[in-house]
Amino acid sequence: MKNFLKITITIVLISNLVFASKDLEQERNLIKEERNNLALGWRDNLGYELPLPGTYSLYNIREAGDGKIVEENGKNNSLHKLMDGKITLMSFIYSNCTDTNGCPLATSVFFKIQEKLKENPKMLSKIKMISLSFDPFYDTPEIMKLYGKDLSYVKADWDFLTTNSLDSLEPILESYDQPVIRKYNNDGSYAGVESHLLRVFLIDDKKLIRNVYNVDFLHPDLLINDIKTLLLGNE
Amino acid sequence: MHLRKFGISLFGVMMLAASSFTVADETCMSPYMAKIVGQEDYVYVWTLGVEGLGDEQDKLVTIDVNPKSKTYAKVVSVLSVGGRNEAHHSGLSDDRHYLWAGGLDSNKIFIFDVHTDPRKPTLHKVITDFVEKTGGVVGPHTFYALPGRIMVSGLSNNKDNGGRTALAEYNSKGEFIATHWLPTDSDLRGAKKEGKYADGYGYDVRVQPRRNVMLTSSFTGWSNYMMDFGQMLQDGEAMKRFGNTMVVWDLHTRKPKKVIDVPGAPLEIRCAWGANNNYCFTTTALTSKIWLIYEDDNGEWQGKAVADIGDASKVPLPVDISITADDQGLWVDTFMDGKARYFDISDPFNPVQKYEETIGSQVNMISQSWDGKRAYFSTSLLGNWDKTGEADEQWVKLYEWDEESLELSHKWTIDFYKEKLGRAHQMRFGAYSLYSSKSENNKKEVTLLDK
Numbered sequence: 001m002k003n004f005l006k007i008t009i010t011i012v013l014i015s016n017l018v019f020a021s022k023d024l025e026q027e028r029n030l031i032k033e034e035r036n037n038l039a040l041g042w043r044d045n046l047g048y049e050l051p052l053p054g055t056y057s058l059y060n061i062r063e064a065g066d067g068k069i070v071e072e073n074g075k076n077n078s079l080h081k082l083m084d085g086k087i088t089l090m091s092f093i094y095s096n097c098t099d100t101n102g103c104p105l106a107t108s109v110f111f112k113i114q115e116k117l118k119e120n121p122k123m124l125s126k127i128k129m130i131s132l133s134f135d136p137f138y139d140t141p142e143i144m145k146l147y148g149k150d151l152s153y154v155k156a157d158w159d160f161l162t163t164n165s166l167d168s169l170e171p172i173l174e175s176y177d178q179p180v181i182r183k184y185n186n187d188g189s190y191a192g193v194e195s196h197l198l199r200v201f202l203i204d205d206k207k208l209i210r211n212v213y214n215v216d217f218l219h220p221d222l223l224i225n226d227i228k229t230l231l232l233g234n235e
Numbered sequence: 236m237h238l239r240k241f242g243i244s245l246f247g248v249m250m251l252a253a254s255s256f257t258v259a260d261e262t263c264m265s266p267y268m269a270k271i272v273g274q275e276d277y278v279y280v281w282t283l284g285v286e287g288l289g290d291e292q293d294k295l296v297t298i299d300v301n302p303k304s305k306t307y308a309k310v311v312s313v314l315s316v317g318g319r320n321e322a323h324h325s326g327l328s329d330d331r332h333y334l335w336a337g338g339l340d341s342n343k344i345f346i347f348d349v350h351t352d353p354r355k356p357t358l359h360k361v362i363t364d365f366v367e368k369t370g371g372v373v374g375p376h377t378f379y380a381l382p383g384r385i386m387v388s389g390l391s392n393n394k395d396n397g398g399r400t401a402l403a404e405y406n407s408k409g410e411f412i413a414t415h416w417l418p419t420d421s422d423l424r425g426a427k428k429e430g431k432y433a434d435g436y437g438y439d440v441r442v443q444p445r446r447n448v449m450l451t452s453s454f455t456g457w458s459n460y461m462m463d464f465g466q467m468l469q470d471g472e473a474m475k476r477f478g479n480t481m482v483v484w485d486l487h488t489r490k491p492k493k494v495i496d497v498p499g500a501p502l503e504i505r506c507a508w509g510a511n512n513n514y515c516f517t518t519t520a521l522t523s524k525i526w527l528i529y530e531d532d533n534g535e536w537q538g539k540a541v542a543d544i545g546d547a548s549k550v551p552l553p554v555d556i557s558i559t560a561d562d563q564g565l566w567v568d569t570f571m572d573g574k575a576r577y578f579d580i581s582d583p584f585n586p587v588q589k590y591e592e593t594i595g596s597q598v599n600m601i602s603q604s605w606d607g608k609r610a611y612f613s614t615s616l617l618g619n620w621d622k623t624g625e626a627d628e629q630w631v632k633l634y635e636w637d638e639e640s641l642e643l644s645h646k647w648t649i650d651f652y653k654e655k656l657g658r659a660h661q662m663r664f665g666a667y668s669l670y671s672s673k674s675e676n677n678k679k680e681v682t683l684l685d686k
Contacts, residue, residue: 040445047445047446048446048447050487051485051487051488055488056487056488056489056490057413057488057489059404059412059413060412061383061384061406061412062406062408062410177330177383177407177408179330179332181669181670197329197330199382199383201383209383212381212382212383212384213382214329214382216382216444216445217382217444217487222487
């Protein structure tokens with residue numbers, strides 16, 4: 001009798017989990033379908049007039065987190081060392097992310113920023129751009145090198161980074177409040193990144209976060225304006 | 236050449252299937268936020284404790300609202316916060332991991348973790364120095380998600396307990412960033428005063444990021460919202476201390492640009508979702524009107540009264556409003572007659588009432604699902620303003636909305652007095668679909684075993 005109950009409970013439990021899993025998949029598909037308009041950052045024009053750089057405040061939001069990362073050449077380093085002396089734009093991405101308004105948008109905006117600043121090497125030299133992977137399993141340094149190939153072609157300081165393990169990555173994500181949904185197989189093994197909330201961070205040369213952009217604000221003109229505002233504040 | 240190269244590789248990756256979170260929410264919250272577009276699993280109700288009832292404390296009440304669950308329409312978690320604070324509004328962080336909830340009297344802000352176990356939230360942090368940090372702001376009201384931050388609108392100040400107040404900006408860790416005072420006649424802060432008023436009062440805050448616009452509305456200060464309602468109505472001086480303005484802000488710079496006259500305490504603000512719908516709605520509590528705040532052909536933001544709500548002479552007292560995801564409908568709750576009214580706003584300049592239903596003896600908040608099929612209602616307005624005696628019902632009710640026949644049908648009621656919980660106020664949604672599959676499967680398992 002005891003065994004019968006145990007088996008029954010197990011069957012109910014498993015069937016409930018299967019239903020739960022199907023429901024969740026349906027719910028997440030609905031979420032994906034909802035998002036079909038191209039974001040602001042894909043347009044040339046921002047759509048409203050920007051204030052003059054330096055005429056507004058970018059508040060200290062909080063300290064930018066540090067953490068152990070791996071560079072494209074396989075060298076271990078720390079985020080803070082890479083940020084030293086620069087104004088940093090940082091986004092979390094993963095190489096096989098295909099959401100139009102996700103990682104490709106962030107990467108595209110970084111690309112456009114270097115395009116727009118290529119005639120201003122003095123300003124460009126003061127900026128660091130970091131694309132750090134969400135996915136240490138698939139995004140090896142070699143993959144990140146391939147991902148960045150051809151993207152950083154002017155004298156922009158743009159790093160394509162990854163981490164050694166989730167153990168190294170999670171504290172970094174936590175310190176930046178960067179949520180990510182991961183997929184797991186039925187046996188509990190890791191199956192990759194499902195989705196994430198797009199965030200790009202503007203970090204000053206004192207390693208303070210001065211702005212956080214999401215899909216509604218991520219436009220190269222706006223970011224350049226904010227970088228100029230920080231640079232004017234340093235003069 | 237390089238641009239072309241990038242374009243090709245981008246096109247390639249776009250052909251594959253994956254997604255990030257969406258950037259909107261169930262019709263009334265921050266467009267920066269992930270939203271639940273299907274079935275919500277839980278409703279979190281920020282609830283005022285009542286002397287002599289249960290543990291008498293303010294609490295976060297979690298209701299299971301997934302029809303497939305065995306505990307559907309039941310309270311599955313109660314988290315008391317150790318006292319009464321005049322619990323009022325709450326708002327989710329942009330990642331929906333945390334629910335911020337304020338006390339209008341104690342000025343405490345309670346930050347609940349709703350993602351680790353959506354079925355059983357925990358208290359993550361309490362902010363106790365809101366007044367000191369903000370330089371005298373009192374009455375943390377709206378909690379509005381910006382990327383990595385929360386904008387908190389105040390209702391009052393600690394100098395005169397009147398309506399002059401500010402917005403307070405916090406980071407997602409619950410650390411103070413900045414205070415943005417609302418413009419007044421004596422300090423317009425660079426804003427243009429359009430009409431008679433620049434009262435500096437505050438209430439709600441909403442944004443239209445694509446237009447770089449933030450809007451605030453105006454209510455009344457601590458000296459009024461903590462006063463007995465009947466007594467206040469008899470006090471001529473007190474009745475003069477209500478807001479008559481809305482402020483248009485530059486969202487990016489946080490600078491006020493324009494003060495618009497909106498007489499009669501404009502409360503909740505709901506902005507349209509459509510890509511070209513550059514307008515928001517509010518309702519005025521004392522004059523019972525729907526106002527449209529819109530961007531005109533010259534790019535100027537204007538305010539216009541566009542409809543009456545019931546018979547203004549009977550003071551129906553419009554309270555919460557909710558816009559549908561397709562910008563075609565606006566729900567308006569009126570506290571005094573306990574009614575929900577549905578307006579067709581397909582022409583935003585001419586809202587037309589299509590339906591009304593009495594929900595109870597009093598009604599305050601409404602939260603509708605993204606698809607508009609479900610509407611949850613709750614009762615409490617303020618501890619000292621709720622009705623008394625038998626009319627003081629306190630519940631959360633679910634109705635289903637048939638948009639074809641334009642009809643609400645009642646599904647269930649949870650009586651918050653019978654359950655010894657308190658006065659039901661703000662409702663926010665939670666769902667497993669927002670969080671990692673591994674963790675919610677673990678939670679589901681625990682949940683099922685608990686049963």
